[in-house]
Amino acid sequence: MDNIIEIHDLHFSYPAEDEESAPSEVLKGIDLTIKKGEFVVVLGHNGSGKSTLAKHLNAILVPTEGKVTVGGIDTSDESRLFDLRQTAGMVFQNPDNQIVSSVVEEDVAFALENLGVPYEEMRRRVDEALKAVNMYEYRLHSPSQLSGGQKQRVAIAGIIAMEPDCIILDEPTAMLDPQGRKEVLATIHQMNREKGITIVLITHYMDEAAQCGRVVVMDKGRVVLDGVPEKVFSQVDTLKEIGLDVPQVTELAWELNKAGCDISPETISEEECVEALLKLFGT
Amino acid sequence: MAILETQELTYTYSQGTPFEKTAVDHVSLKIEAGEMIGVMGHTGSGKSTLIQHFNGLLRPTSGKILLDGKDIWADKKKIRDVRFQVGLVFQYPEYQIFEETVFKDIAFGPKNMGLDEAEIKRRVLATANDIGLSEELMERSPFELSGGQKRRVAIAGVMAMEPKVLILDEPTAGLDPAGRDKILSHIKAYHKRTGNTTLIVSHSMEDIASFADRILVMNKAKLFCFDETEKVFSRAEEISQIGLDVPQITKVFMELKRRGVDFGKEVYTVGYARDLLLKKLKERAGE
Amino acid sequence: MLRDITIGQYFPGNSIIHRLDPRFKIVITVLYIIMLFTGDSMVCLGIGAVYTIMAMLLSQVKLKMFLKSVKPLMPFLLITAVLNLFLVSTGDVLWHWKFLKVTSGGINISVFMIVRIVLLIMGTSILTYTTSPITLTDAIERLLSPLKKLKFPVHELAMMMSIALRFIPTLIEETDKIISAQKARGAELDTGSFTTRAKNLISILVPLFTSSFRRADELATAMECRCYHGGEGRTRLRQLRSAPRDYIALAVTLLFLAAVIVIKITKPFAF
Numbered sequence: 001m002d003n004i005i006e007i008h009d010l011h012f013s014y015p016a017e018d019e020e021s022a023p024s025e026v027l028k029g030i031d032l033t034i035k036k037g038e039f040v041v042v043l044g045h046n047g048s049g050k051s052t053l054a055k056h057l058n059a060i061l062v063p064t065e066g067k068v069t070v071g072g073i074d075t076s077d078e079s080r081l082f083d084l085r086q087t088a089g090m091v092f093q094n095p096d097n098q099i100v101s102s103v104v105e106e107d108v109a110f111a112l113e114n115l116g117v118p119y120e121e122m123r124r125r126v127d128e129a130l131k132a133v134n135m136y137e138y139r140l141h142s143p144s145q146l147s148g149g150q151k152q153r154v155a156i157a158g159i160i161a162m163e164p165d166c167i168i169l170d171e172p173t174a175m176l177d178p179q180g181r182k183e184v185l186a187t188i189h190q191m192n193r194e195k196g197i198t199i200v201l202i203t204h205y206m207d208e209a210a211q212c213g214r215v216v217v218m219d220k221g222r223v224v225l226d227g228v229p230e231k232v233f234s235q236v237d238t239l240k241e242i243g244l245d246v247p248q249v250t251e252l253a254w255e256l257n258k259a260g261c262d263i264s265p266e267t268i269s270e271e272e273c274v275e276a277l278l279k280l281f282g283t
Numbered sequence: 284m285a286i287l288e289t290q291e292l293t294y295t296y297s298q299g300t301p302f303e304k305t306a307v308d309h310v311s312l313k314i315e316a317g318e319m320i321g322v323m324g325h326t327g328s329g330k331s332t333l334i335q336h337f338n339g340l341l342r343p344t345s346g347k348i349l350l351d352g353k354d355i356w357a358d359k360k361k362i363r364d365v366r367f368q369v370g371l372v373f374q375y376p377e378y379q380i381f382e383e384t385v386f387k388d389i390a391f392g393p394k395n396m397g398l399d400e401a402e403i404k405r406r407v408l409a410t411a412n413d414i415g416l417s418e419e420l421m422e423r424s425p426f427e428l429s430g431g432q433k434r435r436v437a438i439a440g441v442m443a444m445e446p447k448v449l450i451l452d453e454p455t456a457g458l459d460p461a462g463r464d465k466i467l468s469h470i471k472a473y474h475k476r477t478g479n480t481t482l483i484v485s486h487s488m489e490d491i492a493s494f495a496d497r498i499l500v501m502n503k504a505k506l507f508c509f510d511e512t513e514k515v516f517s518r519a520e521e522i523s524q525i526g527l528d529v530p531q532i533t534k535v536f537m538e539l540k541r542r543g544v545d546f547g548k549e550v551y552t553v554g555y556a557r558d559l560l561l562k563k564l565k566e567r568a569g570e
Numbered sequence: 571m572l573r574d575i576t577i578g579q580y581f582p583g584n585s586i587i588h589r590l591d592p593r594f595k596i597v598i599t600v601l602y603i604i605m606l607f608t609g610d611s612m613v614c615l616g617i618g619a620v621y622t623i624m625a626m627l628l629s630q631v632k633l634k635m636f637l638k639s640v641k642p643l644m645p646f647l648l649i650t651a652v653l654n655l656f657l658v659s660t661g662d663v664l665w666h667w668k669f670l671k672v673t674s675g676g677i678n679i680s681v682f683m684i685v686r687i688v689l690l691i692m693g694t695s696i697l698t699y700t701t702s703p704i705t706l707t708d709a710i711e712r713l714l715s716p717l718k719k720l721k722f723p724v725h726e727l728a729m730m731m732s733i734a735l736r737f738i739p740t741l742i743e744e745t746d747k748i749i750s751a752q753k754a755r756g757a758e759l760d761t762g763s764f765t766t767r768a769k770n771l772i773s774i775l776v777p778l779f780t781s782s783f784r785r786a787d788e789l790a791t792a793m794e795c796r797c798y799h800g801g802e803g804r805t806r807l808r809q810l811r812s813a814p815r816d817y818i819a820l821a822v823t824l825l826f827l828a829a830v831i832v833i834k835i836t837k838p839f840a841f
Contacts, residue, residue: 110793244461281567366754371754441754
């Protein structure tokens, strides 16, 4: 099986608050498949439905209509809930509100403890997970002594310890400073590259999307753009219209292209931009 | 005369214990009335400690802070008045909201100042307007509002005290691009209307470039530089070395310069870059 | 300000007392309390004092810390001493004025009570000083686990306790922040009339509660996502293993307790 995530015609509504108001539909028919080992960034502004979508991949929410399968498991199948959550782990936005224990290594072990993993096996997996996110030397620290970026890495280790096929990260960098963001992104990329874990990263930071394999843009409960970053970012008009940023270099290339210069609007990295401008102005 | 001035301001945490740490180290600076200032520095650089001195929440270990030329700690009992004159909006200020209605929450500061009802009402409505909160929201519970609206209610709560100096600590943290642009444009509008001195702490040099007259950069408890925006950007290389994010576009122009194509100007916005490049191309075509 | 409070009062270290199995430490502490309350003579207390001093030295925690533990209870100690001094009327009358009189029995009992309480506080402090709160919770959970058969929610209580411990530093930091934010809006917390101060307290408590509920909600989701489903079938990373030193410590304690009991029964020393 090649696809790890399959979403077919997903609709989701929060129940109506009272009899008079209609239920509000947050997701309005989403079709999306994600292959094993992909690094997918889901972009969208607040209220676009991107977090609601993420919650469906871990059965925190189940579809009102349609079907979501992760690793071949239907998310509405309650009997396989633990299997599902081991297949697809979830990292949340607020680093403080997802750490359970007062000792780093015990927090990483939390899921394994719940699953009844025997001690020797647990010890091995916890140590490996901590080393993978580069937090091994902090294993006996209290989370309150850590920076935001370090806390998020501990949260990632807690998921890695379950040895999942896929990690879903719901705006993991929104509350971090630039340093913390860099640390967390580097860790996520490393997990994807070295362990082949499928990554679904929900964010509203464009620059985080520039380095990934595929970008899915959501707006008003629908997928509006889906493709490699170069193709998606060159849709500057659409992105601006739905309230998203475009990387500065892409915007510049797009503007110059519009003014008739010989520069591709599919420029997404600084290096590409520098090369293109050197060509234009080269001596 | 400077509206806000620090003289050799130093602050040491947990003095006399093994955890002793100097967070602000002999900082002297002058801020003129009506300026719009961007404050930068990474976590732990001392910028948050510094701004908490401006309104007397922290008392310097040594050195002085002058507001309108007067030492704010000259009379300890008057420190509360200083807080009304220098308004400070903390990071994620929506978490400080507590009243039943938006109106009451914005009115909390003005009420503490002892103003009369009519004046409170005038100020609340004026600031709500500045920050883009419609009048019908005033009687709603602030807890029902969206994240971005809550943030604006909290900011209005400090603006309504009509401080001479308004300081905002990362007012756009955690917001999406649209929310960020909205808040920044409202703050700019407020600054334009009142002409008050405004300081905005931000991690994003791109945002700072869009509003600041001058930029203050803190690094390792010391004042790294405090200069006009263009001059600070001319030191982009150094700034990126102390671990701060320089706008992508500036990095591109730094690299071009390194590779022999120098435009002789500091570039930090896309619009400016486009105009500059198109002008150059035209000149070359004309040659 | 609030950050200076050290809740749980744990001093990390690597002394023999630190390394004892926390389950044994709890049992030993209980035996210690029994020892102090069984003894009814100065000799018995003397034995208790020798035991306490020995444990304090072995723990390598500074004496200053033990004195600090007694400090908050000083008023209580003084009242107990004064009451006993004047209300006990056995033995020779040493001093009297109007209806007040001090007897040798009164002095004896006052001193006895003070020494007993001081020993009690210092001795039990050794437990909290050398055991981290989270380890302590864990040990209590395991000691009480037989109660699970009686449907007593041992695991749930321990989980609540450890989450509370985890969030204490977070909430202290948050409280600090909210206080600063409201102060910046002119809230008076240490001055002003009682009603304004009460009102201003609300401006701290409401945000604190709202954020705590939000945290609780998010934490619950995060725990579920990591397959939490109560105590059933759970294994633990933290392994408690007893070593010979634990049995030795227990034996020594039992020996001291036995000595106290023997002295209490046979009264070999006239008093």
